[in-house]
Amino acid sequence: DTGVSQNPRHKITKRGQNVTFRCDPISEHNRLYWYRQTLGQGPEFLTYFQNEAQLEKSRLLSDRFSAERPKGSFSTLEIQRTEQGDSAMYLCASSLAFRTGDNQPQHFGDGTRLSIL
């Protein structure tokens, strides 16, 4: 399968713990995005990378959240000191862009569902 891959699929943790998710994009895609989705809502943008550079972060992304894409390939999203409100599906997407503002469709993985006890 050459689609976007996310691990783990599910994560259950206690409040206050740190968690890290991984995303492997479609191999030729240079852009990678993170979204959060809660029940009954559409995905909400968190941040995106062009190659290894993090180009935009949402106001939703508190300082407890950090994302990296060290070699321009896979990415990790870490949440420190998790809170009940962090429970959600975290989705990763990738796309191929040739210039700023390019509007190619984003292709999503199946997400990591985070549950905070």
Add this chain to the structure above:
Amino acid sequence: EDQVTQSPEALRLQEGESSSLNCSYTVSGLRGLFWYRQDPGKGPEFLFTLYSAGEEKEKERLKATLTKKESFLHITAPKPEDSATYLCAVQEGRYSSASKIIFGSGTRLSIRP
């Protein structure tokens, strides 16, 4: 503020009963409008991109259309396997160089056999 509103929130149809889903948007210059399908426990699956008013795209029983203020996803003679949540998303283009897209809350479509 950029907004995307989808209606209805939920729609139940009999197999073969055609209908339309609506997506209205307000953005400062539309760069692209996207339709996705999402099954429970899965990520959104890309369906269509529309770039300008008057454009139409078709795929099997689905047809997407675009005006300056809204988009419609028409479903013709649906089957039970078309049951899913359909998400609309827009990419704002005039003032942003970013690639983020803004999603609506989706329409949950259920097709009864």
